[in-house]
Amino acid sequence: MREEPVPHLAGGQRLYQVVARRIARLIEENAGNKGWRIPSERELAEELNVSRPVIREAIIALEMRGIVEVRGRAGMVILPPRSSGQISFDLVGIDVGPGPFELLEARLAIESSAAALAAERATSYDLMVLEECIARMERERNVVLLHEKGDRDFHMTIAKMTNNAIIFSMIEALWAQRDESIMWQKLHEHIHAEDVRPLWIGDHHSIVAALRLRNPDAAYKAMARHIRNVINELLDADEQGRLDGSIARES
The missing domain is CATH 1.10.10.10 (Winged helix-like DNA-binding domain superfamily/Winged helix DNA-binding domain)
Known part of the structure; x- marks a missing residue:
């Protein structure tokens, strides 16, 4: 029924x-x-x-x-x-904080718009900082996804590029909630970092390319595409991680 x-x-x-x-x-x-x-x-x-x-x-x-x-x-x-x-x-019914996909939905709304504004105000120095963040992500091979500093610094750099203190504080608060979320930690128990990291790094390169063009629409779409990819990849990776864990217990 x-x-x-x-x-x-x-x-x-x-x-x-x-x-x-x-x-x-x-x-x-x-x-x-x-x-x-x-x-x-x-x-x-x-x-x-x-x-x-x-x-x-x-x-x-x-x-x-x-x-x-x-x-x-x-x-x-x-x-x-x-x-x-x-x-x-x-x-x-006890509230254990925002769900991981609830946080990602909020990031989709706020960070996409922040990227568009950052494209209008990007400096050559900003772009170099973002490239260094990506290089750090590429070096963080043995770091749990939840604790990747390069990824966080990348997104917070774009927040700073807006030159808007309110936007920056909103994005900073979302990332702080993610870091403190018990549900995020539970979700990441099943994630295979090496399977999803290359895809996410590619998304970050696309965001920088749009910012370098000083194209707000392209930057908005690149950031939105990245966060939607994260949502889809977390769903798929979580399912595969659970499946692999089940196979390991049975063998």
């Missing part, structure tokens, strides 16, 4: 929290049905009328609460209740 669409947010709730509670309730309602299986992420996205990134964030939240575990080919597995045998919906 098809679920009702997830309602619009109220009272500052995060969408993934609402979805996580809906999935948890679905699990509880079917606890006595031995033939029932939890739907796949794609099926949940269709049933709840939300995007795959939101479903992924909700699943990460449920994993953090010990309600489900994603095991590659086996899909989502419901874990035995830890205590009373009932799911605590209060715990499911």
Whole structure:
């Protein structure tokens, strides 16, 4: 039976929290049905009328609460209740901060516009600094993606290039939230850095090329394309990482 669409947010709730509670309730309602299986992420996205990134964030939240575990080919597995045998919906709803894809959506909106403004104000010195950031990213082969300094410095340099203190503080705040996010750390457990780093470095070269042309429209599109690529690659890499982990456990 098809679920009702997830309602619009109220009272500052995060969408993934609402979805996580809906999935948890679905699990509880079917606890006595031995033939029932939890739907796949794609099926949940269709049933709840939300995007795959939101479903992924909700699943990460449920994993953090010990309600489900994603095991590659086996899909989502419901874990035995830890205590009373009932799911605590209060715990499911606890805010653990913005979801990784929620942060990326905010970055898409703000950093793309910042890149367009930076293109109008770029200096030769700025461009050299950005090239050095990329060179540092290329040297950071043994660094966890979450802790890459070259990537952060690249984006913060573009924020500075806008010469707008408010834009800079907004972008700085988004990156600070990313660094402190438990959900980001959980997502990155399954990411194979060497698979995605070359793609992201190529995106950074494209951004610099657009800035060098002093073309705001090209810079906006290059930054937007990069962040959309990050969203898609994180989804795909996370799925592959979970699958590889499942194969390793089985072998």
